[in-house]
Amino acid sequence: MELATALEELAALQKEYFAFQYAEGILYYDSVTGAPEGSTQGRGEAMAILSGRDFEILASPHVGALLDFLQTRQAELSELQNAQVRVIRREYDQISKVPKHEYTAYAALINEATAVWHRSKQENDYASFAPYIDRIVGTMIRFAGYYAPGKDAYDVWLDHHERGMTKEKLETFFGGLRRTIVPLLQRITDKGAQPDNGFLFREYPVEKQRALSDALMQVLTIDRRYCAIAETEHPFTTEFTKHDVRITTKYLPDNLAGAMYSTIHEGGHALYELHTGDELMYTFLGHGTSMGIHESQSRFFENMVGRSEAFVQAIYPKLSALFPAQLKDVDAHRFWLAVNRAEPSLIRTEADELTYSLHVMVRFEIEKKLFAGEIIAKDIPALWASLMKDYLGVDVPDDRRGALQDSHWSGGSFGYFPSYAVGSAYAAQFYAAMGRELDIEAAVRSGDLSPLARWLEQKIWRFGAAKEPDELLLSATGAPFDPKYYLSYLTDKFRRVYGLDGAW
Incomplete structure (x- = not known):
């Protein structure tokens, strides 16, 4: 693979991923600022499909090979290109270890949980929201096991938000x-x-x-x-x-x-x-x-x-x-x-x-x-x-x-x-x-x-x-x-x- 071709692929990968993230972000923003209360199901279906495409873009073995190649050419990359490779590698190393059906199911779960939380808070109904906490935490513990086997699950997520934190x-x-x-x-x-x-x-x-x-x-x-x-x-x-x-x-x-x-x-x-x-x-x-x-x-x-x-x-x-x-x-x-x-x-x-x-x-x-x-x-x-x-x-x-x-x-x-x-x-x-x-x-x-x-x-x-x-x-x-x-x-x-x- 030529270096110029690899860098073009890297740019195209990021732009495509950006487009799907934009769409998902708009859906979430709308869900908590103006969407009707009964819109959860349809939005959840859309989120699952979009997050599935996210997964396919980033978790592809071809992306892993592309990153491997670029990392062998670090000396020829600019500071920003190396930073892009570093950050994408961190994301790839995590998402590529998660089964796709679990990844998309989690996106749908979060969409549903968000809607239930809004209603539960308004009605002071913790019992309705509690099962979602258990389901989300269970999923996150499982994902942490994929990301970093043997590492404390909570430390994995602390590090996710602030690198190096424990x-x-x-x-x-x-x-x-x-x-x-x-x-x-x-x-x-x-x-x-x-x-x-x-x-x-x-x-x-x-x-x-x-x-x-x-x-x-x-x-x-x-x-x-x-x-x-x-x-x-x-x-x-x-x-x-x-x-x-x-x-x-x-x-x-x-x-x-x-x-x-x-x-x-x-x-x-x-x-x-x-x-x-x-x-x-x-x-x-x-x-x-x-x-x-x-x-x-x-x-x-x-x-x-x-x-x-x-x-x-x-x-x-x-x-x-x-x-x-x-x-x-x-x-x-x-x-x-x-x-x-x-x-x-x-x-x-x-x-x-x-x-x-x-x-x-x-x-x-x-x-x-x-x-x-x-x-x-x-x-x-x-x-x-x-x-x-x-x-x-x-x-x-x-x-x-x-x-x-x-x-x-x-x-x-x-x-x-x-x-x-x-x-x-x-x-x-x-x-x-x-x-x-x-x-x-x-x-x-x-x-x-x-x-x-x-x-x-x-x-x-x-x-x-x-x-x-x-x-x-x-x-x-x-x-x-x-x-x-x-x-x-x-x-x-x-x-x-x-x-x-x-x-x-």
Whole structure:
């Protein structure tokens, strides 16, 4: 085989795979944003056929031979071509080990589980959803056995979302977080005074909240020609190409901060996808490199930028203009204190920045036990309640605000949750590195986030999946991953918010 011919085949393979992924992505997006409730069956049939074609494209022995050939010619390939081969090889080595009928059946299962989860959450009916958890976990354990025989199944899926991640590493990481978060939270509790946040729960018309989302996307420098926003039960972001990115949010008429920070969070994801390099389009590199790095971008904008006093001051004129009656007795400083109020709560997506990782730890402990075979789905609500009481001191009143609150398990995203906490720690390290080169606070206070966006595009976004997470972190910050930046960030911020070292 000629090298030029092999590279043409590699490009054609990636473009065809992209086309089927695009179609499947559109089907999923529609299913959770606008499709009628009774559409599940037909969509499931379509998804099974499309995923079957995915399988045939990628799992073909010819693809294995093509990758073998290209790997013998590494010295003649460009850096990007070698990265493509590396990433496709990783995907091929997994999918080619799974029987096709199991692969397509899993796609159909996820489609059905997603629909059942939506209905179960609305009706607080955990019993209807529980069997899907057992079926999904069973399939994922079986797939892990195909991918990496003899390796711990949960470690396989942790590595899938964040390469190199294991239970052991996460236990060490979470242990360090708890040693910082719990005493800090106790100091806040002992202080006995909380910022008033009652005004955040006044009546905020959804129409005006939609206008706020539009304004926030503009401030974030999101180009609306290539990014749309829709509404769903559980917000998420998806990309089809860098020129077609969709974010979603959820509006509640009596909760201003919920949709506001959901939009900023998803906007961070969108910025990453919108700014991958043009040369990566239609390849396996044209998206974020890992879930941890992706979450670092969403958490960076949601928390380090969005919950900073400088940002609140910059957008407060818009908030006051949209909600003059609701915020007539509230100034920007008071609003900033309110959106940084730290206290245990039930819902992960509404949790404050300090206690958020404790919610992640609850899910991590449950997933470990599920994949170890120590519990099954019916045991989750009781274990959830016990862990929430232990970690956060709260009582879980129902499954809708407990084990049914997140969509992740219905989509098979076991092993994803730790990415939120790891991503937050990555974000703090990126923030510290950026701060050595830019006056972040001045840029944010001006309402012009373009200097931040340019730094992130240059250091992170443009590489897509061409660089591995550890390589990206090292090149962007000059150091390997170190959670100390996150621990310092949390400590310094909440000492300031609560005046722990002085007057409040």
